[in-house]
Amino acid sequence: MRVIIVGGGKVVYFLARQFASKGHKVTIVTDNEEEAGAFSRRLKATVLPGDGSDPGVLEEAGARRADVVLALTAYDQDNLAVCQIARRWYLVPRTVGLINDPENEEIFRKLGVSVAFSATQIIARILEERADFEDISNLIPVAEGGVTVSEVVLRTDSPVVEQELQHILFPEGALLGGIIRDSEVIVPRGGTRLLGGDRLIVISESDCYDQLLHLLTGEESE
Amino acid sequence: MGGKKTDKNWPQYVVVVGCGRLGSLLAGLLSQAGSSVVIIDRDEASFALLAPEFSGFRITGDAVEMEILQRAKVHSADCLLAVTGEDNVNLMVAQVAHELFKVPRVMARVFDPRREAIYHAFGIETVSPTKLSADFFLATLEKGGEEKS
Structure with a gap:
């Protein structure tokens, strides 16, 4: 499977490592140059420094042939743009978008993101259940x-x-x-x-x- | 512009997102022309750009948060103009306004001409200052050329 991950931080690092270890072909797009360097040294993945919501960058990352695009930045507007451009312009079959503001869940689904998940809500739910x-x-x-x-x-x-x-x-x-x-x-x-x-x-x-x-x-x- | 617009197509209630140079100018002109205007910006200090005559409301907050749009009563707006400095914010706010709040007229400023073309193809009304300037420069060049010949 060809996976493009847009974003940075630990989640992206470990996720990329996991995908790569399962034999998937991973490309990471991060706007943090320093992190891009660290990722490419430590991961078996192609790393592209740049703005993942830029259509040109997405294309360079291989959006035309990707099976799934994951947008995991800290900004809902960027995740939405990445998913929309990937899905509707490059016809990527599956897009997964992280939602930071749980109230944006509905709009992500309406606007063509295949899987929209809110980490805040998942964690809140788990904590609630655990506390009980x-x-x-x-x-x-x-x-x-x-x-x-x-x-x-x-x-x-x-x-x-x-x-x-x-x-x-x-x-x-x-x-x-x-x-x-x-x-x-x-x-x-x-x-x-x-x-x-x-x-x-x-x-x-x-x-x-x-x-x-x-x-x-x-x-x-x- | 200047003076009240009495045209019935003129928007009564306008929400402007982003109070930079363009947002503050638009808000001032619309307010002068008789529209009720609400302007939203993340940074309270940016409201200093508004003309003293501006008589609308100011909301400090991030317009990609649903709560801020609700506070601006976007659901009853006739028009929303998304003109922050970030393309993705403008595109998201415009789509939320159009899809969820059913605002009849929505426009977004998009600097990146390629992104602008894509979203334009998706059916979103976009304005690309980059492309407009390029077109204007070229048109002016052409005119100059004609005069000389």
Whole structure:
């Protein structure tokens, strides 16, 4: 896959490293010359110093043949311009734009950014969930936050411990994806009995997430 | 310009984004011509460029934040002119005004002629000072040439 990343900082560095290690062809565009030098020394990626929202620079970065363009600068206006020019002018099939002001999410989607994500909101959501339930980790919102995937550690005093799955009434929009017990993955079946310390991977619609957590932990969220 | 415009097509309520040399000039002229004008700029000090006769409102803030546009009541504006010094800000604000706030007339200043051509093709009303100056220079040259010959 050919990936163009526009932006700078640690996120871009680690993301580029990860893409490159998976064999993707990465080009980074950053307007910080010093950083461009550091990136090209440390990464297996093509680095282009310049303004990624400049059509000429994007073209030089290979926009005509790119599979995906990621716009990760700290400025919403620049991320929007990068995605729009990439998508609508160079016909890049997929554009991903970082939104800094969560209120701009709607406009990004309306204006042709394929995936618009707000780091602020994702972090806020994770923190909120963590603050409520300390046994829950790795909360990943998918489908624009409509569905969450999370890992719940069962305490020994959980109301579902020692019960078989077929007797547990899961909410309709929730699904148990797997059980991790002593670092082994157990595929859930009707006769599987839950034990304290089990790590449950649960997939849930956001609407019934609270209900699901209540079922598994016995705790009430607010 | 000068004097009140009574033409019914003349915009009643105009939001100007960016109070630089162009923004302050536009705001002053529009306000003199009888429009209600709200001008937005990130930097409060830039309002010093406004003519003393300017009778509109000033809002200090970043127009790429939705909240600032709401405060300027962009939803009831007849016209929005995006004339900050940054092309991408102007293009984003113009599109937000057009798509979300349904402002009937929206124009953006874009310095980069290439970006201007692209967004113009997307259907956004853009003005490129770079291109306008180039055209003007060339036209003047041409005229001079004709006179001599």
